[in-house]
Amino acid sequence: MKWRSLMWILWPSFLAAAMMTFFVFALIDPLDIVIFGHIQASRMQVYAAGFFFFWIMAAISSALTLNIAPRPKEYDEFGEPIN
Structure with missing residues (x-):
């Protein structure tokens, strides 16, 4: 996997997790959770x-x-599409 793809996956998911944590634990007290x-x-x-x-x-x-x-089409150095 390319590093850029990893960035596209991890950064938005980090922000979503932060928001979800904020909203869930605004409603639920962690001390009430028993495993x-x-x-x-x-x-x-x-x-x-x-x-x-x-x-x-x-x-x-x-x-x-x-x-x-x-996926975008990839081209070689002569401008021909790569299949």
Whole structure:
């Protein structure tokens, strides 16, 4: 994967994850979340886990979008299209 494509995937997904984290944790108190019924996590652990979860989900969405986007035609040095 080209570095530019990676930038197109990770930067918008980072911004989306930041916004999603803001909105979700504005409504949900992290101390009310209990994992597997008995594991209590601290606020910062839940914030971090939520942010990275949202970032991964948004990155997958951006990668799939980039994957199905139409590709521009490539030309060789003589101006002929490359198939």
